[in-house]
């Protein structure tokens with residue numbers, strides 16, 4: 001081969017290699033440009049390449065906007081240190097590091113969750129790092145939802161389990177206080193202290209109720225009331241001892257609402273506690289209550305047309321940032337060191353169960369205003385339970401009382417005996433049936449039986465009443481229960497009880513129910 005021929009061959013060969021190289025580079029470039037994941041190449045933190053997916057991920061107009069910028073511009077401040085450490089490690093060791101979940105900031109300031117897989121490589125002769133970035137914002141949201149759902153699940157199981165025991169304990173406490181009250185003079189100092197203790201114990205019951213609103217069993221037990229007193233009473237209770245001024249502007253002619261008093265008290269309490277916590281240095285809370293009609297024309301709320309009662313709580317506290325505003329009703333969202341983040345979540349759930357709506361208006365450092373709407377009712381307000389009832393001093397009736405909690409049986413017996421009732425107690429249904437059978441033949445049969453729904457060992461309330469009705473179809477029986485998975489109203493009807501009473505109850509309330517049923 002002549003020298004010139006050899007040269008031509010050589011040149012052709014080189015050109016071929018070059019063409020091949022170019023082709024292969026363009027092939028890879030097309031590949032990288034079109035993959036759905038973001039690819040960024042940077043040299044010591046300075047971005048020198050980004051693909052189309054990256055432009056979209058970061059909300060850029062084009063690639064030029066970012067070439068030459070520092071990578072740190074797009075990394076969330078919480079992650080800058082760890083990212084720098086990872087770059088250093090890769091430069092030192094020349095090896096890739098493990099995938100990392102971190103946060104990026106888009107050009108518009110939005111925060112996104114990403115997963116980054118970086119690897120060192122030589123780019124045009126220089127030591128560079130190629131990072132493959134995947135947007136996992138949606139996946140994260142989904143994960144959080146699942147975790148929240150799981151948390152709520154476990155919460156409702158725990159709530160269901162402890163509520164029963166908790167209410168039994170409270171019944172014993174409240175009951176003992178009631179009995180102690182009987183030994184004191186009305187309006188004496190001790191009497192007042194005991195009345196206070198009784199009130200606080202009943203408040204403790206709200207704790208369980210709070211948890212129960214998350215379970216499907218937490219359906220409201222509705223009563224027709226005017227919520228004016230409820231608002232004032234609960235607000236003042238929460239604000240006691242604070243240096244917050246409360247201003248009430250509640251219309252006298254507020255329409256009645258049909259609500260679960262305990263649950264709505266919880267709503268008011270939760271909102272006012274938050275206001276108090278937002279005004280640690282003091283301030284004022286303005287409460288407005290008015291009637292509100294929603295028509296086709298003014299309906300910018302997710303409520304159907306109709307008559308509502310609108311109540312707002314406006315505080316002068318620290319306010320809520322725009323970012324947090326969207327999250328405050330989420331379960332477990334809290335900005336407080338010791339907050340559980342359940343207050344507003346349960347508030348929301350209660351108002352929703354009442355076919356109402358709650359909204360909030362707030363800006364950071366400019367106070368907050370929580371507004372709730374509850375449907376008004378056409379029905380008349382039920383007569384208010386008097387706190388002190390006219391109980392005849394001596395009541396001549398014989399009662400059979402079944403409860404497996406000895407403390408409860410003892411105190412009910414003690415208290416009722418003081419009023420002249422004759423009370424016999426049993427621990428389970430089997431004994432109840434035997435006693436009832438024996439007595440029906442005696443000269444002095446029972447006038448009334450009170451049966452607890454769930455009994456640990458032996459027959460419970462349902463099984464017992466079935467047998468007792470066989471003995472006496474006219475039997476007057478009252479169902480008593482703490483928290484139950486079933487509706488007490490429906491058990492009462494279905495099994496032939498005359499009435500029911502929820503634990504924990506005050507002795508006064510028990511006596512009222514007994515008297516009511518004895519006189520019917």
Ligand SMILES: Nc1ncnc2c1ncn2[C@@H]1O[C@H](COP(=O)(O)OP(=O)(O)OP(=O)(O)O)[C@@H](O)[C@H]1O
Nearest residue numbers: 274275278319328334335339340341342343344368
């Ligand atoms: N009146 C308010 N002013 C300022 N921020 C509020 C106000 N009410 C609620 N928030 C914000 O909403 C968050 C959620 O409130 P929520 O009542 O659900 O939970 P929490 O108060 O943090 O905890 P918990 O009520 O369970 O003790 C609070 O952490 C707070 O950041």
Ligand SMILES: [Mg+2]
Nearest residue numbers: 270274343344
């Ligand atoms: Mg709260």
